Amino acid sequence: MELLYLICSILSTAVTSLLLSLLLPCRYIIRRICTTRASDDSVVLYEGTVWHERRRPVHHSFHYSVRYALIDLDAAAHAPPNHLSADAIRHISKTNGPVFLLTIPPSVGYEQNPLSIYYCYDVEGSTRTLKKCIAEVTNTPWGERVTFLFNPNSDLVAKPLHVSPFMDMHGNWSMKTNEPAENLHVIISVQHPKLGNYFTASLTAKRVGSSVSRDYSGFFWLMPHKVALWIYWHALKLWWKNVAFIQHPRYSNPKYREEALLRDEGISYCQAFGSNEAKILKAEGRAFESMEKTTKNRLITWRDAPWPWCWIHTQESIEEPGAEYIHKNQ
Known part of the structure; x- marks a missing residue:
């Protein structure tokens, strides 16, 4: 059944993205003619590379270029769809300052975000300090999302989500990120009781000049699709290398x-x-x-994640996850 959903998702996404991509030039021309919109200071763009390396039981590594947006959730004109609001994040993190969301925005009808990070600041006088981070991890094929706090300097978190059919649930995630500035890095490694420190994923990115920030649709055009393509392609490669396939634990361990x-x-x-x-x-x-x-x-909180295609996002769908999260943790 999950394979059928995946095939339907791929076909639907292909058709939707093709149609919306054909409309992009028209949309760009209309904006150029009808508006003189200045750059959006609430969004900072990053471009960089994601690396994955598995060292056991077989060695497998790959990398791909990636583009991210860092969104000031207090200043943004529109809240990003299917993410938490700044107020919800401050309630969870017990911070009092601005909140920034690092994410890959939906593009031409498709959303693929394995990891988004909220950067939570405390403000005392004129000093702003990065106090905590909140990770938002999504396993798209299974429609689940987990959200949890972590210390940006370095932290160890018990793995709470089945993110790959080639990894069991017994590992811990070692997580670290810097304060976003001209350069950005995020490093996650998996520490396993039997395999040791056998997997590392990292994001290294640089801030992109403001000249491209007039229209994000072109900047992120097929970015979510590219992320999905690399993930599924290399999953096939692992299967070809005879790495054991592990079913989602909900079938064997509720x-x-x-x-x-x-x-x-x-x-x-x-x-x-x-x-x-x-x-x-x-x-x-x-x-x-x-x-x-x-x-x-x-x-740590689990909730359902939206399926990859994203035709319409209402205000209810934006605000509801945050409200649900606060209610569960009060």
Whole structure:
């Protein structure tokens, strides 16, 4: 059934994207004639490279060029579809400053966003500090999205989502990102109990000049499609290399989300007290205020993700995810 949905998604996306692509020149001409719109200061564009490297059980690596938008959610004229609002993010992260969203916008009827990141700032006087980040990870073929807090300087998170049919759920994600400026980098590695540090994905990008920011439709034209093409093509290559195919855990282990929360709680214990102290505390059933604070600050939340095509996004579909997220974590 999932394969059928995937085939239908590909066919529908191909037709939709072709039709909308044919309209792009007309849209561009009309905008040039009818408007004198200045560059949008609420959006900063980045262009760079995504690298993937798997070291075990077989070596496999690839890279592709990519384009991202960094959106000031407070200043943007229109909220990005299917993402959280600035107020929702501040509520979750307990920050008081601006919120920026790093994402690949939908383009010609298609959306493909394996990872989006919210950068959450605190403001004290005239000083603005990047305090926390929120990752938004989507596994498009299965229609799921997970959102969780992490420390941008370096953090370890129990893997909460089945993102690849060639990876099980037993690993942890090591995550790190810098404060977006002229250069941007995001590094994620997978630490596995048996395979060790066997997989790394990274994004390295540079800020693009403001001269291209008058019309984003041309800049991002087939960018989501390209991301999907590389992901599925290299999945086929892994299958060809006889890497074991792993079914989604919901078919064999309906409690995989609860188990991910427990594993992340164990990581939090270790981060707060050190590995040995955490084992003793858990064995004795002892609870301390600092322990509870540490184990509750990830706020991992799952929700359904939209299917890739995106004909219409109403205001309800934009705001509802944030409202749902706040309600679950109050």
